[in-house]
Amino acid sequence: MEAFVSAVNGIIWSNALIYLCLGAGLFYSILTRFAQVRHFKEMCKLLFSGNSSSKGISSFQALAVSLSGRVGVGNIAGVAAAIGFGGPGAIFWMWVVAFLGASTAYAESTLGQIYKVEEDGQYRGGPAYYFERCLGQKWLAVLFALSAIIACGIFLPGVQANAVGNAFTQVFGDGNMVVTSFGEVGTNKLVALAVILIVLAFIIFGGIKRIANFTQIVVPFMALGYIVMALIIVFLNMDKVPGIFALIITDAFTAQAGFGAAIGWGVKRGIYSNEAGQGTGPHAASAAEVDHPAQQGLVQAFSVYVDTLFVCTATALMILITQQYNVVGELTDGSFIVQNIDAATEIGSPAFTQMALFSVFGNFGQGFVGVALFFFAFTTILAYYYIAETNVAYLNRYFKFNIPLVLVKIVIMAMVSYGMVNAAGYIWDIGDIGVGLMAWINIVGILAIFFVAKPAILCLRDYEQQQKAGGDISFDPVKLGIKNATFWEKRLAKQQQSVPNSAEQPAGKTVEP
Structure with a gap:
């Protein structure tokens, strides 16, 4: 099974997908005239604007839900894996993916907003919805779902x-070992599993509102605390910082683990971490209550910065400054190009990060990583559930599969249990397959959408023109030639009907519905 999973992962994560991700980011960066730079101030402003409603959540809550999916194991264990397999230069390529991916995140999240729908008293949207409504390709929508x-x-x-x-x-150690069908499992790990399942069940049975309320508190608090810990290490080692950045940049092109390995691991772990182009962000973005789709697109672009440029960089600096890492060679003989710590230290785990903090803060640092990882991973699982639920709802609505949502909840909890008690092994490869499948379909789809209709670009230009003109912001898809944006068409019609006829029309004429 491990060999099969590894082979499939190698096919999905070929160089084609790596360069497709980078190419799509560059493509949309040029088309938006690098909106991720031009509108940075607007992104920060929009974070705290807008309100939630009975049907939707606020921009900040949508950002928190999206960040809960982006800020997870990839920021701690994923960065360690990128350094361990790709060398310090892999971090540079994570930065490149984040910078270019911010424009991809804008495009996919704006599309999610444009083509969202209202059902069961809440807003839903995502790649499945915009593939069907914009491209008219139900088969592609079903495939993504x-x-x-x-x-x-x-x-x-x-x-x-x-x-x-x-x-x-x-x-905390393993505790007493218990024999199970999955091998021996420590009692401490089983206690952690019980806590996760109880809290997870309480939240996911409460819907998107409860998920949003939980993540908007936990995610910013833990991310800020984590970054503060990194800043302390940076401050205590200011003399090493220039050398660390020089190492990252020079190694990106003359990588210790091989130039291809640096790019491959940097892009793979970058996308796993920030999820730009993967198609996960649009689900939370679609649930936001905003005046214009471009607003939430810009907010989601900012979330990529938070994830990779802030949190991932914090992890990388801690590991590299304290030199608590190894770099494996290209050969499969177990040799190391760089070996600073015990060869038995597992690379695809939080060990590098925990050891880095332990070297400075002692047991407190190691414990802090454990707590941070618990909350980062837990909120990510919540985001995964919401994405799975949204796509089940899509299939149920359009194809009458009638998959009960309670089944999704049970499956999520079962997979959490399996992942907790199973040895790491090929579980990362399984996760990479999931990321790669969605990324292939979504990136090809959003590129096709541009050549068919250009809705995300039209939307950005419209928003910029309204900003320049001043006054209230609104969105009229029909005026822009965007078809099948039925939510916004109905919303605009209601707004027009609420305005007295005499205020907008000459006498004797009526307002079109």
Whole structure:
């Protein structure tokens, strides 16, 4: 099974996908005239604007839900894996993916807003919705929905849970060993599993509102605390910082682990971490209550910065400054190009990060990583559930599959249990397959959408023109030639009907519905 999973992962994550991700980011960066730079101030302003409603959540809550999916194991264990397999230069390529990916995140999240729908008293949207409504390709929509359900409902939760279990035992030890069908499992890990399942059940049975309320508190608090810990290490080692950045940049092109390895691991872990182009962000973005789709697109672009440029960089600096890492060679003989710590230290785990903090803060630092990882991974699992639920709702609405949502909840909890008690092994490869499947479908789809209709670009230009003109912001898809944006068409019609006829029309004429 491990060999099969590794082979499939190698096919999906070929160089074609790596360069497709970078190419799509560059493509949309040029088309938006690098909106991720030009509108940085506007992104920060929009974070705290807008309000939630009975049907939607606020921009900040949508950002928190999206960040809960982006800020997870990839920021702690994923960065360690990128350094361990790709060398310090892999971090540079994570930065490149984040910078270019911010424009991809804008495009996909704006599309999610444009083509969202209102059902069961809440807003829903995502790639499945915009593939059907913009491209008119139901088969592609169904393919993405199925891949998202499989990835977010089955493949990915186990990766997050596995890292939580490893971090928990690194801090508290294994406890007494219990023989199970999955081998011997420590009682401390089982206690952590019980806590996760109880809290997870309470939240996911409460819907998107409860998920948003939880994540908007936990995610900013933990991310800020994590960054503060990194800043302390940076401050105590200011003399080393220029050399670390020089190492990252020079190694990106003359990589210790091989130039191709640096790019491959940097892009793979970058996308796993910030999820730009993967198609997960549009689900939360679609649930936001905003005046214009471009607003939430810009907010989601900012979330990529938070994830990679802030949190991932914090992890990388801690590991590299304290030199708590190894770099494996290209050969499979177990040799190391760089070996600073015990060769038995598992690379695809939070160990590098925990050891880095332990070297400065002692047991407190190691425990802090365990707690941070617990919350990062837990909130990511919540985001995965919401994505899986949204795509099940899509299939139920359009194809009458009638998959009960309670089944999705049970499957998520079962995969969390499996990931927690299972050895790490190929579970990361399983997660990469899930990420790669969605990324292939979504990136090809949003590129096709540009050549068919250009809705995300038209939307950005419209928003910029309204900003320049001043006054209230609104969105009229018909005026822009955007078809099948039925939510916004109905919303605009209601707004026009609420205005007295005499205020807008000459006498004797009526307002078109």
